[in-house]
Amino acid sequence: MTEQSSVIFRRFELKDLDQVMEINKQTLPENYPERFFRTIFSELPSAFLICEINGDVVGYTMARLEKGLSHYSIFHRAKKGHTVSVAVKPEYRRRGLATKLLKGSINAMIEHGATELFLEVRVSNSAAVNLYKSLGYEILKEIRHYYRNYESAYLMVQKITKNSKKG
């Protein structure tokens, strides 16, 4: 990335699908079939964002809204914003791209009525845990053997308040 690079953050479009699936395959053990990406996109397009540098997709995040029991009170139901996946190509990391993608996606979930946010992350993925903490998420609990290789996940959550929108 040079000073002349063109860096664009925008909504995902179906023409980006192959590049997004390739980044997902290269960077994460959790890979999904094409129809999964399409479904997530059709349900909440404004929270499915990509970063494009000089015409190539270099990062993405996607999220959905889920109605269910609140993570803060089992007596209440909530509209929960769930970050399903985020990844940035290795050569473009530590430049704030994931932060910017997630801020945009979080704002979209809030605009669509999310009252709390959550996600799962491998306990060994300290880069991602730090990233989420920097955006206001806290570890609620560990979910043992959550992943296919039996690794545990942290369930990370954040409650939406009037100051939650990300600048």
Ligand SMILES: CC(C)(COP(=O)(O)OP(=O)(O)OC[C@H]1O[C@@H](n2cnc3c(N)ncnc32)[C@H](O)[C@@H]1OP(=O)(O)O)[C@@H](O)C(=O)NCCC(=O)NCCS
């Ligand atoms: C996690 C990931 C998305 C971060 O992307 P990124 O664009 O490099 O993140 P940012 O530059 O926005 O980082 C923001 C903050 O997150 C934390 N962070 C990011 N990478 C980190 C690392 N390798 N080690 C420690 N903290 C890290 C830091 O607090 C960082 O702020 P700083 O650079 O000012 O110290 C990227 O490493 C990635 O794609 N990993 C593989 C896929 C993955 O694990 N996704 C998450 C699945 S739950």
